[in-house]
Amino acid sequence: GAVVSQHPSWVICKSGTSVKIECRSLDFQATTMFWYRQFPKQSLMLMATSNEGSKATYEQGVEKDKFLINHASLTLSTLTVTSAHPEDSSFYICSARDLTNTEAFFGQGTRLTVV
Amino acid sequence: QKEVEQNSGPLSVPEGAIASLNCTYSDRGSQSFFWYRQYSGKSPELIMFIYSNGDKEDGRFTAQLNKASQYVSLLIRDSQPSDSATYLCAVNSNTGGFKTIFGAGTRLFVKA
Numbered sequence: 001g002a003v004v005s006q007h008p009s010w011v012i013c014k015s016g017t018s019v020k021i022e023c024r025s026l027d028f029q030a031t032t033m034f035w036y037r038q039f040p041k042q043s044l045m046l047m048a049t050s051n052e053g054s055k056a057t058y059e060q061g062v063e064k065d066k067f068l069i070n071h072a073s074l075t076l077s078t079l080t081v082t083s084a085h086p087e088d089s090s091f092y093i094c095s096a097r098d099l100t101n102t103e104a105f106f107g108q109g110t111r112l113t114v115v
Numbered sequence: 116q117k118e119v120e121q122n123s124g125p126l127s128v129p130e131g132a133i134a135s136l137n138c139t140y141s142d143r144g145s146q147s148f149f150w151y152r153q154y155s156g157k158s159p160e161l162i163m164f165i166y167s168n169g170d171k172e173d174g175r176f177t178a179q180l181n182k183a184s185q186y187v188s189l190l191i192r193d194s195q196p197s198d199s200a201t202y203l204c205a206v207n208s209n210t211g212g213f214k215t216i217f218g219a220g221t222r223l224f225v226k227a
Binding site for chain 1: 146147149156157158159160161164166203207213214215216217218219220
């Protein structure tokens with residue numbers, strides 16, 4: 001399968017600061033990238049969908065001004081958690097797909113802890 | 116109604132037995148269905164995908180799809196302790212834009 005690299009794999013930050021998470025497709029052009037959040041023992045909740053060069057589409061209840069998504073190239077999307085608070089602590093996972101595949105390939109995930 | 120529903124489990128089976136995992140979905144227009152396995156603290160990994168009604172086999176895994184009943188299942192034959200994980204059913208939906216929706220997952224324990 002295709003390779004999606006997510007960085008960092010874990011991060012600890014202070015409350016009120018911002019954190020940027022990168023998601024890169026290494027061997028294919030990711031026309032669409034998805035960002036998920038997963039709280040302990042819960043399923044993946046889709047936060048937003050981004051298409052290269054377009055504004056991200058956010059799911060209901062997800063604050064677009066708090067979770068900034070940029071998909072400026074076909075191989076890179078970033079999620080910035082602005083003014084992070086302890087309740088934002090979670091496992092954030094990106095996935096990416098290209099035009100030829102219906103399945104999306106997942107990054108390794110980022111464990112965010114806000115203290 | 117949740118878009119993708121799974122029994123949360125846990126489902127416990129003895130080593131060597133068949134584990135049966137079930138999933139229902141609400142979007143009748145869905146065309147692509149996936150099973151992912153997720154170990155604790157790790158990202159999901161794709162096990163199988165299925166597009167057409169019927170069975171699809173890959174090694175010890177068999178996916179079954181019934182679009183009329185909006186039902187998809189995963190059978191794991193000769194279950195091994197290493198199969199113990201959470202299994203996520205996922206469905207591609209075109210409602211409100213293309214996206215992949217996940218079920219809550221079923222925790223499987225395979226006892227040695």
